[in-house]
Amino acid sequence: MSDNGSPGRRVVLDPTGELEPEARQRAPRPASLDGLRVGLLDISKPRGDVFLDRLADRLSARGLRVERYRKPTFTKPAPIDLRHEISTNCDVVIEALAD
Amino acid sequence: MTAAAALPDGVLAVVKRSCPTCSLVAPVLAGLAGAGIGLTVWTQDDPTFPDGVPGVVDDGSLELSYRLGITVVPTLVRVEAGREVERLEGWDRAGWERLTGVSPLGPGLPDYRPGCGSRTVEPGVAEELAVRFGAGRLRSRRVELGGLEDEAEAMFARGWTDGLPVVTPTEARVLRMLEGTTRPPDEVVAVVPPDQVRCTVEKVAVNAVLAGCLPEYLPVVLAAVEAACTDEFNMHGVLATTYFPGPVVVVNGAVARAIGMNSGLNALGQGNRANATIGRALQLVVRNVGGGRPGEIDRAALGNPGKYTFCFAEDEAGSPWEPLSVERGLPAGASAVTLFAGGGVQAMVDQLSRTPESLARSLALCLRAVAHPKLVLGFDAMLVVSPEHSRVFKEAGWDKARLRTEFDSLLALPGHELVRGAGGIAEGVPEALASSTLPKFRPGGLLIVHAGGTAGLFSAIIGGWASGPAGSQPVTREVGS
Numbered sequence: 001m002s003d004n005g006s007p008g009r010r011v012v013l014d015p016t017g018e019l020e021p022e023a024r025q026r027a028p029r030p031a032s033l034d035g036l037r038v039g040l041l042d043i044s045k046p047r048g049d050v051f052l053d054r055l056a057d058r059l060s061a062r063g064l065r066v067e068r069y070r071k072p073t074f075t076k077p078a079p080i081d082l083r084h085e086i087s088t089n090c091d092v093v094i095e096a097l098a099d
Numbered sequence: 100m101t102a103a104a105a106l107p108d109g110v111l112a113v114v115k116r117s118c119p120t121c122s123l124v125a126p127v128l129a130g131l132a133g134a135g136i137g138l139t140v141w142t143q144d145d146p147t148f149p150d151g152v153p154g155v156v157d158d159g160s161l162e163l164s165y166r167l168g169i170t171v172v173p174t175l176v177r178v179e180a181g182r183e184v185e186r187l188e189g190w191d192r193a194g195w196e197r198l199t200g201v202s203p204l205g206p207g208l209p210d211y212r213p214g215c216g217s218r219t220v221e222p223g224v225a226e227e228l229a230v231r232f233g234a235g236r237l238r239s240r241r242v243e244l245g246g247l248e249d250e251a252e253a254m255f256a257r258g259w260t261d262g263l264p265v266v267t268p269t270e271a272r273v274l275r276m277l278e279g280t281t282r283p284p285d286e287v288v289a290v291v292p293p294d295q296v297r298c299t300v301e302k303v304a305v306n307a308v309l310a311g312c313l314p315e316y317l318p319v320v321l322a323a324v325e326a327a328c329t330d331e332f333n334m335h336g337v338l339a340t341t342y343f344p345g346p347v348v349v350v351n352g353a354v355a356r357a358i359g360m361n362s363g364l365n366a367l368g369q370g371n372r373a374n375a376t377i378g379r380a381l382q383l384v385v386r387n388v389g390g391g392r393p394g395e396i397d398r399a400a401l402g403n404p405g406k407y408t409f410c411f412a413e414d415e416a417g418s419p420w421e422p423l424s425v426e427r428g429l430p431a432g433a434s435a436v437t438l439f440a441g442g443g444v445q446a447m448v449d450q451l452s453r454t455p456e457s458l459a460r461s462l463a464l465c466l467r468a469v470a471h472p473k474l475v476l477g478f479d480a481m482l483v484v485s486p487e488h489s490r491v492f493k494e495a496g497w498d499k500a501r502l503r504t505e506f507d508s509l510l511a512l513p514g515h516e517l518v519r520g521a522g523g524i525a526e527g528v529p530e531a532l533a534s535s536t537l538p539k540f541r542p543g544g545l546l547i548v549h550a551g552g553t554a555g556l557f558s559a560i561i562g563g564w565a566s567g568p569a570g571s572q573p574v575t576r577e578v579g580s
Contacts, residue, residue, distance in 0.1 A: 013268045014240040015305040015387040017296035073569040075336030
């Protein structure tokens with residue numbers, strides 16, 4: 001049996017989410033960090049803070065403004081408000097994966 | 100079924116020439132045509148039938164019959180103000196006389212003759228009509244396969260499978276699947292991670308077809324999808340973690356028996372269609388609708404074979420204890436799914452314990468090994484107790500609460516055995532906890548289910564994943580219609 005009455009044609013239904021994501025350009029990579037606001041995002045994995053503390057020391061020593069952020073849990077995506085806050089306050093962000 | 104357009108007022112008869120009862124009553128219809136009752140006749144196979152009736156409507160396409168839900172010919176319908184008010188199937192003199200208000204009718208005929216099947220319900224035809232007149236309500240994108248494309252290979256080529264062949268999701272199959280629920284196809288069931296896509300009943304049905312489900316499984320699949328996509332269950336994390344888990348689906352209540360699920364021999368294994376395809380349908384929804392594919396957002400280092408499918412029913416009839424769903428707050432008898440983020444099955448053997456104290460100690464010792472014997476509180480577990488083990492507790496009069504109390508005591512572990520370095524093993528809890536007593540599981544972190552065949556002094560332990568609000572919590576949902 002054909003699905004649409006015309007013999008030989010085989011039509012199936014798309015099982016996917018049929019997303020057409022909007023293509024967005026990444027922000028251009030800065031040539032230098034001079035004068036930029038740097039966000040440090042801790043995803044709440046063990047020892048991520050060790051890495052980010054050291055980065056904060058090094059960046060602050062260079063006179064850069066550093067903002068610290070933390071996801072409530074590493075198992076879930078960052079809440080939308082946190083993402084918005086980071087994108088509003090920072091020019092670049094460094095995220096610490098850890099274990 | 101689509102609502103019928105306004106019908107002609109008066110009396111409507113639906114017939115086909117190839118039906119002996121229709122031929123028998125043809126003279127009656129010819130008589131009624133001149134009786135001034137507003138007779139309309141629809142003929143399914145021959146517009147010249149019945150003889151002597153002017154203006155017969157040719158329903159060779161069967162659209163009129165399909166939309167009116169005709170299953171038997173002859174069918175006689177009384178129509179007032181464009182709406183059906185009465186229907187008779189077959190030839191029944193008294194009924195026809197009452198419905199038409201004309202008598203006597205067919206004086207030479209027997210009083211009663213059953214009708215024949217309407218052409219709309221012939222095998223093959225019913226499915227084709229469902230697609231021709233029902234597919235319009237389906238919103239999914241139509242994908243045409245190439246003339247020389249192998250159907251099974253086409254599904255692989257488009258990335259729609261979990262690595263095993265799938266059933267091709269034709270319109271006819273999806274429409275049939277949707278017959279399994281009373282929910283409309285466009286109703287949103289859940290927002291599926293990781294792509295956060297609004298998933299309709301129809302999309303679940305398409306994936307249930309792929310998975311090999313029967314329509315009667317669909318309500319269970321819908322409940323499982325809803326449960327998986329809650330913040331508590333955290334399907335995003337379950338998928339994205341480098342750890343092992345996938346959703347384990349435990350089904351309770353009447354629906355498990357009604358659809359023939361397995362809770363007995365080999366309950367956690369292969370061979371039962373409902374068990375196999377319900378768990379698979381959920382995973383295909385995550386893969387196809389949510390976009391959660393291994394190597395992409397799914398970052399599992401090893402995974403586990405349960406990520407193809409992991410679904411079974413609890414053996415309630417043979418259990419000495421209340422069902423999991425009842426323990427988790429649903430009324431007794433309610434059909435429910437409970438989702439647990441589980442890795443693989445750890446086999447547990449104890450063939451010698453005949454007292455509940457000994458068996459509880461034995462089970463507790465094995466439960467200590469979940470994730471690592473030196474790690475506590477981070478991982479939930481599901482203990483599947485088989486009939487030969489539960490019998491030991493039943494005969495001693497231990498209810499589930501009694502067993503839990505015993506586990507709480509047996510699984511309160513001395514910190515000095517668990518700290519980093521203890522036993523010459525670097526893994527463990529921080530040194531500062533050396534003098535503490537620590538529970539293996541958080542409160543509510545150990546699920547106990549009854550399943551399995553009646554021979555075998557074994558139980559199964561299914562280790563969980565990051566537990567509690569920061570990870571995944573078990574979620575129970577009632578199964579709807």
